Amino acid sequence: xxxxxxxxxxxxxxxxxxxxxxxxxxxxxxxxxxxxxxxxxxxxxxxxxxxxxxxxxxxxxxxxxxxxxxxxxxxxxxxxxxxxxxxxxxxxxxxxxxxxxxxxxxxxxxxxxxxxxxxxxxxxxxxxxxxxxxxxxxxxxxxxxxxxxxxxxxxxxxxxxxxxxxxxxxxxxxxxxxxxxxxxxxxxxxxxxxxxxxxxxxxxxxxxxxxxxxxxxxxxxxxxxxxxxxxxxxxxxxxxxxxxxxxxxxxxxxxxxxxxxxxxxxxxxxxxxxxxxxxxxxxxxxxxxxxxxxxxxxxxxxxxxxxxxxxxxxxxxxxxxxxxxxxxxxxxxxxxxxxxxxxxxxxxxxxxxxxxxxxxxxxxxxxxxxxxxxxxxxxxxxxxxxxxxxxxxxxxxxxxxxxxxxxxxxxxxxxxxxxxxxxxxxxxxxxxxxxxxxxxxxxxxxxxxxxxxxxxxxxxxxxxxxxxxxxxxxxxxxxxxxxxxxxxxxxxxxxxxxxxxxxxxxxxxxxxxxxxxxxxxxxxxxxxxxxxxxxxxxxxxxxxxxxxxxxxxxxxxxxxxxxxxxxxxxxxxxxxxxxxxxxxxxxxxxxxxxxxxxxxxxxxxxxxxxxxxxxxxxxxxxxxxxxxxxxxxxxxxxxxxxxxxxxxxxxxxxxxxxxxxxxxxxxx
Amino acid sequence: xxxxxxxxxxxxxxxxxxxxxxxxxxxxxxxxxxxxxxxxxxxxxxxxxxxxxxxxxxxxxxxxxxxxxxxxxxxxxxxxxxxxxxxxxxxxxxxxxxxxxxxxxxxxxxxxxxxxxxxxxxxxxxxxxxxxxxxxxxxxxxxxxxxxxxxxxxxxxxxxxxxxxxxxxxxxxxxxxxxxxxxxxxxxxxxxxxxxxxxxxxxxxxxxxxxxxxxxxxxxxxxxxxxxxxxxxxxxxxxxxxxxxxxxxxxxxxxxxxxxxxxxxxxxxxxxxxxxxxxxxxxxxxxxxxxxxxxxxxxxxxxxxxxxxxxxxx
Numbered sequence: 014x015x016x017x018x019x020x021x022x023x024x025x026x027x028x029x030x031x032x033x034x035x036x037x038x039x040x041x042x043x044x045x046x047x048x049x050x051x052x053x054x055x056x057x058x059x060x061x062x063x064x065x066x067x068x069x070x071x072x073x074x075x076x077x078x079x080x081x082x083x084x085x086x087x088x089x090x091x092x093x094x095x096x097x098x099x100x101x102x103x104x105x106x107x108x109x110x111x112x113x114x115x116x117x118x119x120x121x122x123x124x125x126x127x128x129x130x131x132x133x134x135x136x137x138x139x140x141x142x143x144x145x146x147x148x149x150x151x152x153x154x155x156x157x158x159x160x161x162x163x164x165x166x167x168x169x170x171x172x173x174x175x176x177x178x179x180x181x182x183x184x185x186x187x188x189x190x191x192x193x194x195x196x197x198x199x200x201x202x203x204x205x206x207x208x209x210x211x212x213x214x215x216x217x218x219x220x221x222x223x224x225x226x227x228x229x230x231x232x233x234x235x236x237x238x239x240x241x242x243x244x245x246x247x248x249x250x251x252x253x254x255x256x257x258x259x260x261x262x263x264x265x266x267x268x269x270x271x272x273x274x275x276x277x278x279x280x281x282x283x284x285x286x287x288x289x290x291x292x293x294x295x296x297x298x299x300x301x302x303x304x305x306x307x308x309x310x311x312x313x314x315x316x317x318x319x320x321x322x323x324x325x326x327x328x329x330x331x332x333x334x335x336x337x338x339x340x341x342x343x344x345x346x347x348x349x350x351x352x353x354x355x356x357x358x359x360x361x362x363x364x365x366x367x368x369x370x371x372x373x374x375x376x377x378x379x380x381x382x383x384x385x386x387x388x389x390x391x392x393x394x395x396x397x398x399x400x401x402x403x404x405x406x407x408x409x410x411x412x413x414x415x416x417x418x419x420x421x422x423x424x425x426x427x428x429x430x431x432x433x434x435x436x437x438x439x440x441x442x443x444x445x446x447x448x449x450x451x452x453x454x455x456x457x458x459x460x461x462x463x464x465x466x467x468x469x470x471x472x473x474x475x476x477x478x479x480x481x482x483x484x485x486x487x488x489x490x491x492x493x494x495x496x497x498x499x500x501x502x503x504x505x506x507x508x509x510x511x512x513x514x515x516x517x518x519x520x521x522x523x524x525x526x527x528x529x530x531x532x533x534x535x536x537x538x539x540x541x542x543x544x545x546x547x548x549x550x551x552x553x554x555x556x557x558x559x560x561x562x563x564x565x566x567x568x569x570x571x572x573x574x575x576x577x578x579x580x581x582x583x584x585x586x587x588x589x590x591x592x593x594x595x596x597x598x599x600x601x602x603x604x605x606x607x608x609x610x611x612x613x614x615x616x617x618x619x620x621x622x623x624x625x626x627x628x629x630x631x632x633x634x635x636x637x638x639x640x641x642x643x644x645x646x647x648x649x650x651x652x653x654x655x656x657x658x659x660x661x662x663x664x665x666x667x668x669x670x671x672x673x674x675x676x677x678x679x680x681x
Numbered sequence: 682x683x684x685x686x687x688x689x690x691x692x693x694x695x696x697x698x699x700x701x702x703x704x705x706x707x708x709x710x711x712x713x714x715x716x717x718x719x720x721x722x723x724x725x726x727x728x729x730x731x732x733x734x735x736x737x738x739x740x741x742x743x744x745x746x747x748x749x750x751x752x753x754x755x756x757x758x759x760x761x762x763x764x765x766x767x768x769x770x771x772x773x774x775x776x777x778x779x780x781x782x783x784x785x786x787x788x789x790x791x792x793x794x795x796x797x798x799x800x801x802x803x804x805x806x807x808x809x810x811x812x813x814x815x816x817x818x819x820x821x822x823x824x825x826x827x828x829x830x831x832x833x834x835x836x837x838x839x840x841x842x843x844x845x846x847x848x849x850x851x852x853x854x855x856x857x858x859x860x861x862x863x864x865x866x867x868x869x870x871x872x873x874x875x876x877x878x879x880x881x882x883x884x885x886x887x888x889x890x891x892x893x894x895x896x897x898x899x900x901x902x903x904x905x906x907x908x909x910x911x912x913x914x915x916x917x918x919x920x921x922x923x924x925x926x927x928x929x930x931x932x933x934x935x936x937x938x939x940x941x942x943x944x945x946x947x948x949x950x951x952x953x954x955x956x957x958x959x960x961x962x963x964x965x966x967x968x969x970x971x972x973x974x975x976x977x978x979x980x981x982x983x984x985x986x987x988x989x990x991x992x993x994x995x
Contacts, residue, residue, distance in 0.1 A: 387801070390743050401745075410788040411781055423780050423824075427831055430994060439990045442828055443983070450821035456791055457813035464798030464809060468743060533775060542837040545776040549759065552776065556755030564732070564900055571735055571899060578739040578800045578896060592798065592806025600814040604972045 016071040016088045016143070019060040019096060023139045025053030026103075030132025039121040043114050046128035047107040050135060054104030057139055061096025064088040068513035078148060085145035085207050090513035091278070094354060095142045095270040098361050099263045103135050106255045109369050109489035112482070113255055117376060127167055131256065134160035138267050146207040147196035154192065154271075158185035158235075161264065164256045165248045177247035184234055184244040191231030192271070198224040199279055211279045221280055225287050228275040235268035238328060239298040240635040242321045246305075249320070250313035250381070254372020257313060261320045262365035266357050269327055276335075277350075277518040285339040289437065292332025296444050298325030299451040304608050307458045307601055308631040310383045310594045312371045315462065316364065319407065322451060323360040326419065327353045329444060333425045336441070338519060342431045347515030347522055348536050352421035354511055359414040359500060363406040366493035370400035373486055374466065377479035383462065383594040388471040392479050397467045399490035404463045406497040408456040412549045414500035417534070419452060420544055421508075424536050454601070461597045470588040502546045504534045595629050610634050687933060688773040692762040694942075695918070699910040700724035702917065702949055709957035724910065728903045736899030739800045749796035750897065750904035753789040757908045757915070760785040765843045766918050767941035768930035774840035779827050782839070783820065786871065786912065790816055793905075797893035804885070808892030811968060815870055815877060815889065818975040823867045826860035826982035829989050830923060833857075839919075843926045855992055859985030861924050866978040868916040870971070873909065875960045877971050880909075887965060914949070921948040 029049035033042030064071065070089035077084040088096070110131075114124060137157030144150035162185070166178035200206050203214025216224065230241070237245040249257045276283060302322030309315035334349030373396045374389060375381045390397035406413040426445035429438045471477050481487070500507060512522040523536060533545045580586045595602075602611070610632035618625045659665075704721035711718025738747070760782050762773045777785070794812055797805035827837075833854060834842040870877040873890040882888050894905050922929060928944025930937040966974060 388741070390745070391741070405788075405791065408787070408791060409784070410791055411777075411784045416781075416784055420780055420784075424837070427828060427837060430832060430835070435990050435994070438994070439987055442825070442832070442986050442990070445828055446821045446825040446979075446982075449824040450817065453787070453813075453817035453820040456787055457817050460791060460794045460798070460809060460813050464795055464806070468745065468795060468799040469801035469806075470741070539775065540836055540838065540841050542778045542780075543775045544778065544781055548776045549781070552759040552762065552773075553752075553755045556758040557751050559758075560751050560754055560904065571733065573736045573738055573899075575738050575740050578802050580802075586802060588801065590803050591801045592803060592810060597806060597810045600810060600968065601817070603969065604814065604818070 014071075015060045015063050015067075016073050016086060019057055019064070019088055019139065019143055020086070022053045022057030022060060022096075022100060023136050023143070025049050025056060026132050026136035026139060028132070029053060030129045030136070033125055033128045039119075039124050040115050042121075043124050043128065044111045046132065047110040047114075050110075050132060051104050051107030053135065054100045054102075054107060056100070058097050058100030058104060060088070061093040061098075061100055061142075064093030065090045065097060065513060066093075066510055068516065070517065072145060082146065082148055082206055084149045085209075086143045086149070087145035087208070088143060090511075090517050091270070091273060092142045094358075094511065094514060095266060096139065098266055098358060099135070099138045099142065102263050102361050102365050103259065105365065105489045105492055106258055106369075108492070109258075109372075109486050110255050112485045113253070113372060113376065116483070117253070123167065126163065127253070130160045130163040130167075131259075134164060134256075134259070134264075138263060141267050142270060145209075147200055147211070148206050150271075151189070151193055151196070154189060157264065157267065158182070158189060161185075161252075161256075161260060164260075165252045167253060167256070168251065174251040177244075177251040181244045181248040184241070188231045188234030188241075191227045191234070193231075195224050195227035195231055195275065198227065208274075208279060212281060216280070218284075221282060221284070222286070224280055225276065225284075228272060229287075229290070232268045232272040232275065233294070236265050236272070236324045236328075237268075237298075237321050238294050238324060239301045239321065240639055242298070242302070243633065243636050243640055245321060246309075246314050246317040246633075249317035249368075250311060254313070254368055254375065257316075257372070258365040258368035261317065261368055262361045265320060265324055266361055269324070269353075269357055273331070273350075273353075273518075283335045283338040283346075285336055285434075285437070288332050288335030288337075288339060289440070290332075291328050291335055292441070292444055295325045295328030295330075295332050296447045298322065299329060300325070300447055300454075301608065303451050303454045303458060304601075304605055305631075305633065307454060307461070307598050308609060312375070312381050312383055312386075312462070312466065313368070315383075315458070316367050316371060319455070319458065320360070320364060322455065323356065323364065323407075326422065326448065326451065327356050327360070329353075329448060330356060330418075330422045330425065332444075333422065333441065336432060336437065337425070337428075340432050342428075343515075343519050343521035344524055345425060345428050345431060346519050347512075348421065348428075349425045350515050350519065351508055351511055351523070352418055352425055354514060355421060355504075355507065356415075356418035358507070359406065359418050359497070362493055362496045362500065363403045363415060366399060366403040366490060366497065367407065369486070369490050369493070370396055370403060373482045373490070374400075374479070377482065378473075378475045380473060380475055383465045385473045385475065386466040386471075387469045387473075387476060387588060387591065388467070389476060389479060390467040392476070393481050395481060395487050396490060399494040400467065401463060402494040402497055404459040406501065408459050409452045410456065411544075412498075412501050412546050412553070414497045414504075417501055417504040417544070417546065419448065421536060422448060424542055427542075428537065457598075457601065461594060465592075465594050465597065469591050472588050472591070472593075502550055503531065504544070504546055505531045508534065508536070608634075610637050683933065684770065684772045687768060687938075688762055688771045691766050691768070691771065691773075692758055695761040695766060695914055696758060696907070696911060698946075698949075699907065699914040700728060702914050702953055703910045705950065706953045706957050706960075709954055710960055713957060713961045724906075728907060731898075731903035731906070732900050734899045736901060739896055741801070742896075743799050745792070746796050746799040746896075747901070749792045750901040750908075752792045754904045754908040754911075756785045756789045757911045761911055761915050763839065764915055764918050765839055765922050765926075765929060767945045768933065768938055769840050769843050769847075770932070771840070774838060778837040779831065779839050779842075780824070780837055783824060783827075787816070787820065789908065789912075793893050796897075800896045802896065804888075804892045804895050808889055808895070811889045812893060815971055815975070818972055819867050819870045819978070822863060822975060822979040822982050823871070825979065826863040826867070826985055829856050829860045829982065829985040832986075832989055833993065839923075843922055843929060844931075846923075846926050847929070847931065854989070856985040856989035857924060859981045859988060861920070863978045863981035863985065864920055864923075866974065866981070868920060869956075869959070870975060870978075872913040872916055874913075874956065876963045876966045876974065879965045882965075887968075917949050917952045918945065921945075921952055
């Protein structure tokens with residue numbers, strides 16, 4: 014039943030792609046498309062939520078596709094959670110979209126293109142989650158990738174954007190190929206393309222390792238783990254902001270969904286080696302992601318690097334879960350999985366929130382460089398307030414949601430004593446320390462973002478022209494901010510309702526969850542650890558109230574005088590005396606120097622720049638040392654291969670003829 | 682219900698004791714350096730005076746600037762209700778474990794750094810930048826040494842950790858020595874003491890915490906000063922009670938609570954002396970020497986963790 018509702022969601026998304034085509038007036042068309050998209054989001058979110066809570070697995074075969082392979086569709090708790098996520102975020106984005114697109118002043122043709130590809134993109138994500146056979150999965154996956162390619166290339170007047178889109182398409186295709194091969198291994202041995210046939214396949218361990226490796230690279234490329242992340246910081250800033258929110262907030266989660274589905278459900282047996290690989294790659298992604306984010310000065314690029322970091326954290330949770338599953342401790346494996354899934358939800362919420370906020374700022378001021386911003390909180394109080402909530406949540410600070418999932422990962426890692434090998438035990442503890450370092454650096458990064466963009470004095474005139482955005486854009490940000498707060502304060506409900514997922518995948522939930530109240534989250538036992546998020550919020554409020562009541566009688570007696578900030582007696586302080594983005598991150602840049610490819614120099618004074626010029630360029634080692642040489646190798650081999658290109662049709666016909674002969678020979 | 686009242690009493694007591702500890706440290710330090718020095722209760726007078734004074738606010742201070750002192754103090758006060766100070770078995774201990782407590786300090790620091798950047802002076806930005814840099818190095822070292830302890834105790838709940846030491850037969854674990862040393866180093870960094878930061882300085886090039894609160898005055902400054910004194914007290918109580926918990930009250934009762942309070946005071950006086958001695962013999966480091974200091978702390982925590990895994994687990 015709910016599966017049909019989910020299909021209704023897909024249909025509505027497809028309808029939103031085509032509905033605005035016959036509408037003549039562009040604004041009406043845009044509004045229509047986003048209304049349909051919002052409805053489809055709500056429908057899917059509802060279907061997904063019910064599917065997750067019920068714990069049942071629904072299955073249906075649609076008469077679409079090849080005659081011998083109809084499209085299998087399913088909705089189980091895991092699919093339900095991700096459907097809820099995609100649907101929920103698309104619904105919020107559809108609230109934000111109309112005024113954003115209309116006030117960006119897009120012309121009718123490009124607004125239509127945007128609507129078409131947004132609808133297809135969202136429908137593709139739904140279909141990936143609902144697919145229950147490799148064929149439907151791959152078709153939906155490619156729909157998602159190709160539609161999002163057009164969205165990244167939407168603003169194609171700038172060469173930077175088309176380059177980013179091309180790189181994205183290239184890597185999405187390469188990743189898709191790996192996933193296809195991974196499914197091929199399972200389908201070949203399991204004798205069937207349906208997921209149920211793959212589950213029942215009995216694989217030899219080396220085939221399991223091969224399948225895992227292919228899936229890890231394929232899904233990892235889409236999720237953006239280091240070093241397969243290079244497309245991400247280029248593609249996300251290129252797309253319109255509401256699309257960036259969808260791509261960063263949800264599309265990366267769809268890749269995580271694929272990985273979880275592949276490993277837990279289809280392969281079934283989890284090996285400790287996979288756990289180590291996933292944990293270490295997760296650590297590397299988290300740390301490098303945040304260190305690179307710290308050095309960015311383009312707001313959206315910074316957020317994109319921070320997505321890499323969050324994907325790293327999710328993979329750390331999954332890695333721990335693999336390790337515990339292979340050691341035969343299913344409750345802790347369930348805890349790791351739940352922590353990773355919780356972080357998926359959290360990241361979807363706060364990263365969409367931050368991208369929507371960034372979109373509002375960029376739309377109002379026309380600037381996307383942090384060094385040009387400043388003082389926006391006074392001009393855009395609601396956007397600023399919501400952005401602050403996003404910053405606190407992403408920095409994993411209590412009582413907001415980011416803290417809960419990182420706390421759960423810490424709790425999982427601290428149960429390392431249950432593992433067998435001493436080496437793994439100490440590595441798990443060090444991974445926990447790496448997570449702590451990540452958390453602290455994220456806080457540093459988002460202090461920088463908020464402090465430079467929203468506080469202080471405006472660094473350019475453009476900032477002063479900004480004002481608060483329209484109602485739809487405000488509401489969508491406020492909704493996401495509220496979500497961040499609620500998920501932070503009531504983690505017990507969320508963890509309890511997600512229990513169905515590890516029960517379905519690992520056959521075990523958390524034992525201790527039945528005993529506790531909504532006040533306290535106790536993942537292992539009340540003796541071991543507890544986190545009473547509602548009480549934390551209550552305690553902060555009480556303490557605040559106490560301080561206020563104590564000081565209030567004095568408040569009336571002591572005067573408050575307003576004066577300019579202290580300038581050391583050197584005359585008025587201008588906006589240029591403030592700390593900039595690069596000066597803020599300078600100590601960290603100096604401490605972790607080898608992490609980046611830094612090009613830093615001071616040019617001598619010229620007539621235009623009398624004080625000289627300070628130039629700082631931060632390059633990505635992965636790009637410079639891995640992708641550029643790889644590109645060169647490919648180009649060189651392409652040149653060699655191009656020798657067979659005669660330019661004469663007869664030669665090509667001969668090639669085809671011989672190919673067919675060889676193929677026939679192989680087949681027979 | 683009684684237990685909740687006891688928790689409230691503990692929070693109030695720690696809040697009231699906090700200025701005394703920093704006054705005590707200052708007094709001992711002055712004696713060690715053959716100076717007369719202010720009386721140990723001088724910080725109370727300073728706070729009272731700041732409360733009474735007129736407040737000067739920068740013209741374009743945002744609401745964040747005005748809310749920060751309250752947030753910082755409330756969060757720190759909440760942290761003080763979580764640590765086992767003179768009794769264990771308090772209901773507040775279940776609200777937050779040690780990881781959440783580190784989170785509280787991070788939240789306070791987040792807002793303090795934002796407030797520093799709010800006015801748009803170079804000092805605030807400088808302070809914020811240095812503060813987040815130092816803390817991002819100190820926090821992982823701190824959590825790693827705490828993880829070592831909690832793997833021994835099989836708990837991150839501070840109450841259970843202290844309870845474990847008290848109820849198990851006495852035993853000196855090698856990993857505790859490393860973690861304890863590391864935690865001492867980190868506590869000096871977190872509380873902004875010499876050799877990382879100097880609370881007495883107002884020299885542009887060296888200040889960190891002082892640069893952040895430079896624009897504050899009057900009652901806002903009083904709240905922030907109180908919060909930073911309270912933070913030092915919490916670290917003192919935490920370190921002494923994690924490693925030397927004896928004396929703390931196991932069950933509520935007038936006699937045991939009195940012993941608990943008295944032993945807490947003695948421990949705090951002793952750790953105050955240790956701090957004063959170390960501040961007298963050490964000099965403040967350059968900013969870029971601080972990472973070396975903190976990586977020493979990290980290596981010590983790592984050694985603690987490794988010795989736990991290699992030697993103590995069977």
